[in-house]
Amino acid sequence: MALHPTQVSWFEAEIPRNQTVFALESLAADGSVELEEKGYQTSPCIDLELIREQLRKFDAFCASHADELPSPDLSPAKVLLEPEELALTIVETLRKWATGLVQTRRRIRQLELEIEDLSLLDECVAAMGEEAEQLEQVRHASDLLYKQIFTCPHGSLERETGQENDLFTALYTGKSHDFWLVVGDPDRKDVVDACAFFAECNSLKIPDWLPGESSERDREIRTRMQVALAEKEKLVTKLADLRNSDEVRSALGYARLLRWYLEVFIEKTGDHSSCKLTGWTTAVSPDELEQQLRSEGIDSRFVFTPPRTDLTPPVELHSADWSKAFRLFVDLMGSPGRDEIDPAPLVAVLVPFLFGFMFPDVGHGLVLALAGWILGKHYPAARILVACGLAATGFGFLFGEIFGLHGLIPSPFGHPLDNAVSILTVTLLLGAAIILLGQIFFGIEAWWRADFRAWLLESAPVLLLYATVFIGIIFPLAWYLSAAAIAWYLAGSIVLCKGAKGGCLGRQAGNLVESSFQLAVATLSFVRVGAFALAHASFSVVIGELLTLVDSPLGTILIFTIGHLVIIVLEGLVVMVQTTRLVLFEFFTRFLRFEGRVYKPLRRRSDGEAG
Numbered sequence: 027m028a029l030h031p032t033q034v035s036w037f038e039a040e041i042p043r044n045q046t047v048f049a050l051e052s053l054a055a056d057g058s059v060e061l062e063e064k065g066y067q068t069s070p071c072i073d074l075e076l077i078r079e080q081l082r083k084f085d086a087f088c089a090s091h092a093d094e095l096p097s098p099d100l101s102p103a104k105v106l107l108e109p110e111e112l113a114l115t116i117v118e119t120l121r122k123w124a125t126g127l128v129q130t131r132r133r134i135r136q137l138e139l140e141i142e143d144l145s146l147l148d149e150c151v152a153a154m155g156e157e158a159e160q161l162e163q164v165r166h167a168s169d170l171l172y173k174q175i176f177t178c179p180h181g182s183l184e185r186e187t188g189q190e191n192d193l194f195t196a197l198y199t200g201k202s203h204d205f206w207l208v209v210g211d212p213d214r215k216d217v218v219d220a221c222a223f224f225a226e227c228n229s230l231k232i233p234d235w236l237p238g239e240s241s242e243r244d245r246e247i248r249t250r251m252q253v254a255l256a257e258k259e260k261l262v263t264k265l266a267d268l269r270n271s272d273e274v275r276s277a278l279g280y281a282r283l284l285r286w287y288l289e290v291f292i293e294k295t296g297d298h299s300s301c302k303l304t305g306w307t308t309a310v311s312p313d314e315l316e317q318q319l320r321s322e323g324i325d326s327r328f329v330f331t332p333p334r335t336d337l338t339p340p341v342e343l344h345s346a347d348w349s350k351a352f353r354l355f356v357d358l359m360g361s362p363g364r365d366e367i368d369p370a371p372l373v374a375v376l377v378p379f380l381f382g383f384m385f386p387d388v389g390h391g392l393v394l395a396l397a398g399w400i401l402g403k404h405y406p407a408a409r410i411l412v413a414c415g416l417a418a419t420g421f422g423f424l425f426g427e428i429f430g431l432h433g434l435i436p437s438p439f440g441h442p443l444d445n446a447v448s449i450l451t452v453t454l455l456l457g458a459a460i461i462l463l464g465q466i467f468f469g470i471e472a473w474w475r476a477d478f479r480a481w482l483l484e485s486a487p488v489l490l491l492y493a494t495v496f497i498g499i500i501f502p503l504a505w506y507l508s509a510a511a512i513a514w515y516l517a518g519s520i521v522l523c524k525g526a527k528g529g530c531l532g533r534q535a536g537n538l539v540e541s542s543f544q545l546a547v548a549t550l551s552f553v554r555v556g557a558f559a560l561a562h563a564s565f566s567v568v569i570g571e572l573l574t575l576v577d578s579p580l581g582t583i584l585i586f587t588i589g590h591l592v593i594i595v596l597e598g599l600v601v602m603v604q605t606t607r608l609v610l611f612e613f614f615t616r617f618l619r620f621e622g623r624v625y626k627p628l629r630r631r632s633d634g635e636a637g
Contacts (some may be wrong), residue, residue: 028344028368028371029367029368029369029371029372030367030368030474031341031342031343031362031363031364031366031368031622032308032341032342032343032344032625033339033341033364034060034306034307034308034339034340034341034342034364034625035306035307035309035330036304036305036306036330036331036332036333036337036339037059037303037304037305037306037307037309037312037315037328037329037330037331038302038303038304038328038329038331039302039303039304039315039326039327039328039329040300040301040302040303040326040327041300041301041303041319041324041325041326042299042300042301042325043071043072043108043109043299043300043301044106044107044108044111045106045324045325045326046071046072046109046287046301047109047112047283047284047287048104048283048322048324049319049322049324049326050287050290050628051283051630052318052319052322052324053315053318053319053628054627054628054629054630055630056318057308057627057628057629058307058308058309058315058318058627059303059305059306059307059309059315059627059628060305060306060307060340060625060626060627060628061290061303061304061305061628062304062305062306062337071301071302072108072109072110072301073109073110074288076110076113077109077110077113077284077288078288080113080114080116080117081113081281081284081285081288083117084116084117084120084281087117087120087121087124088120090124091124091127094127094268094269095269095274095278096269096270096271096274096275096278097275097278098275098278098279098281098282099272099275099276099278099279100279100282101279102275102276102279102280102283103276104322104323104324105280109284109287112280112284113284115277115280116277116280116281116284119273119274119277120274120277123268123271123273123274123277126268127265127268127269130261130264130265130268131265133261134258134261134262134265137254137257137258137261138258140254141251141254141255141258143230143231144247144250144251144254145251146177146203146230147230147232147233147236147247148244148247148248148251149200149201149202149203149205150175150177150198150200150203150205150230151243151244151247152200152201153198153199153200153201153205154198154205154207156240157196157198158240158243159238159240160207161175161232161236162232162236162238164207164232170212171209171210171211171212172208172209172210172211172212172214172215172218173208173209174207174208174218174229175205175206175207175208175229175230175232176205176206176208176222176227176228176229176230177203177204177205177227177228177229177230178203178204178205178206178222178225178226178227178228179203179204179225179226179227180199180202180203180204181204182204182225182226182227183197183204183206183221183225183227184197185197187206187221187225193208193209193210193211193214193217193218194208194209194210195207195208195209205230206222206225206227235250286630290628305628306333306339306340306625308342308625308627311330312328312329312330313328315328316328338622338623339364339622340622340623340624340625340626341361341362341363341364341368341622341623341624341625342624342625343361343362343368343370343624343625344368345370345371346371348374349370349371349373349374350406351374351402351406351407351409351410351413352370352373352374352377352410352413353370353373354407354410355370355373355377355606355609355610356368356369356370356373356614358606358610359610359614359618359620360620360621360622361620361622361623361624362618362620362622363619363620363621363622364622365471365474365475366471366617366618366619366620366621366622367467367470367471367617367618369467369613369614369618373609374413376460376609376613377410377413377414377605377606377609378413378414378416378417379417380555380605380608380609381414381417381418381601381602381605382414382416382417382418382419382420382421383417383421383453383456383555383556383559384554384555384558384559384562384601384604384605385414385418385421385558385559385562385597385598385601386418386421386422386424386425386427386442386559386562386563387418387419387422387425387427387428387429387430387562387566388419388422388423388427388428388429388435389422389427389428389429389430389590390415390418390422390429390590390593390594390598391415391416391417391418391419391420391421391422392415392419393415393594394411394414394415394418394594394598395411395412395414395415395416395419396415397411397415398410398411398412398413398414398415399412414602421559423435424437424438424439425437425439425440425441425442425559425563426438426439426440426441427563427566429566429586429590430563430565430566430567430569430570430590430593431566431570441563442559442560442562442563443560443563443564443567446556446560449556449559449560450553450556450557450560451556452556453552453553453554453555453556453559454549454550454552454553454556455496456552456555457548457549457550457551457552457553457555457608457612458492458496458549458552460552460608460612460613461492461545461548461549461612461613461616462489462492462493463613464613464614464615464616464617465485465488465489465492465616465617466489467616467617468481468485468616468617469481469485469486469489471617472485480522482518483518483519483521483522484515484518484519484522484534484537486514487511487512487514487515487518488511488515488538488541488542488545490507490508490510490511490514491508491511491512491515491542492542492545494507494508494511495508512538515534515538516534516535519531519534519535522534548612551608551612552608552612554604554608555604555608558597558600558601558604561597562593562597562601565593565597566593568589569585569586569589569590569593572585572589573585573586
């Protein structure tokens with residue numbers, strides 16, 4: 027359980043321009059650095075406008091072909107290209123891909139129409155039988171004679187259609203269509219076209235390559251059909267390959283990476299061949315960072331230097347999985363500094379303990395724990411209720427309470443209302459122990475700040491005075507140490523006031539009185555822990571008394587259910603507020619100033635944010 031935040035170091039680094047993108051990706055992968063904000067650097071290392079313009083073109087291509095783009099490669103192969111060159115390469119790759127995609131789709135459509143025409147021609151030849159030789163005459167129609175053959179839906183025309191208009195017509199029935207052959211005066215073309223339109227017929231083009239000989243005709247149609255089908259099959263495969271192109275997947279990955287890269291401001295060096303990075307790192311030495319990038323094939327040079335005086339060094343706070351939810355209590359006040367204790371792991375024990383003491387009931391605790399488990403799946407902060415509910419369950423066993431019913435299980439501590447004075451006394455001593463722990467933490471922090479001498483002279487005697495006053499209640503001889511603590515404080519004040527202006531000793535004496543009064547009030551605040559435990563038992567007794575006044579089973583169920591729900595929700599809320607107040611204002615204020623800021627490592631954006 028680490029209570030000391032991890033210290034970080036200020037670093038400066040130079041990385042070749044053609045490796046900066048993947049260098050940042052590598053550093054972001056394990057959260058080893060936090061880059062300094064933009065306000066520090068002067069000139070950007072990259073041409074931001076050029077890259078943004080290329081990414082706008084990239085977005086336009088993606089919008090036009092959104093349904094056909096493959097998924098991006100989240101870890102594309104590293105390439106030694108400067109960021110601007112990489113942006114141009116991405117757009118060029120996508121342009122070539124889009125051109126090939128459009129051309130392939132267009133050719134597939136042409137082949138589909140060609141195959142459809144060949145299929146209709148084959149069906150027409152089969153339907154006409156020996157009369158198919160007339161197709162050559164249709165192909166060589168003259169200005170003096172109108173000749174045309176139409177493809178029509180089955181049954182859309184009568185066999186005599188057109189003959190009343192002095193036209194020679196013939197209707198041939200195929201497997202899927204009727205074929206209408208029309209020969210006549212060119213002046214009757216409009217009449218023929220009108221009949222074809224209303225019958226939903228389309229003219230069938232007779233190609234020049236169609237042989238007149240029957241056997242050659244069939245063979246030629248089949249050959250051309252096979253060639254067209256084979257080409258279409260190859261193009262469909264090509265289209266599928268384009269839609270899953272590794273090159274395009276890499277380009278999409280590079281674009282995603284480059285878009286994130288634009289959000290990271292880096293400075294150019296004097297010779298413009300490298301980019302300069304500055305920031306904070308949790309690495310132990312520059313060699314560790316250089317080795318990390320070297321393993322990725324990236325050259326770099328890191329140095330650790332003292333940070334600028336106007337910068338606040340961040341601290342890295344660690345929380346185990348079981349205590350992460352309780353960091354909320356620390357975050358409410360701020361962030362511990364690098365020379366302050368991180369109390370989050372301790373809070374994960376202290377908060378459930380105080381809550382459980384004030385809310386002791388097996389049934390109520392299990393309901394809260396179940397609610398926290400369900401809500402925690404959607405709201406991580408709600409997982410606090412699981413630990414608090416289980417603590418309430420534990421204290422419920424100690425006090426023998428299950429939904430306000432006493433006597434169902436053994437009660438080692440007895441009923442709270444029968445031991446009110448003992449409970450209040452215990453909570454008073456509990457508060458003294460918590461406050462004493464806070465004072466000890468303040469001494470540890472003084473050691474970290476190299477200010478331990480001042481703590482020994484001023485704060486340590488106050489700690490001894492506070493401890494011996496309570497110990498003296500049990501062992502009166504300890505009160506002699508209280509007198510020694512006062513003498514220690516006065517001696518320390520003389521040392522601290524040496525060389526100070528007049529009135530220093532008076533202020534020190536006043537500080538002792540004020541500190542003693544504040545500690546006394548803070549200690550008395552913890553009596554509320556016992557008071558709420560008694561109040562909880564009282565509410566349960568009230569519900570039990572109400573149940574004795576009801577004869578109806580339904581009324582009994584309603585009063586029991588509604589009454590205990592009110593206790594769980596309202597009193598549970600009040601107890602959580604009181605727990606928070608005690609932890610934040612009676613414990614944290616003893617040793618924390620919250621002068622730090624949290625270490626925020628460089629991280630890649632989530633996949634859903636990638637363009």
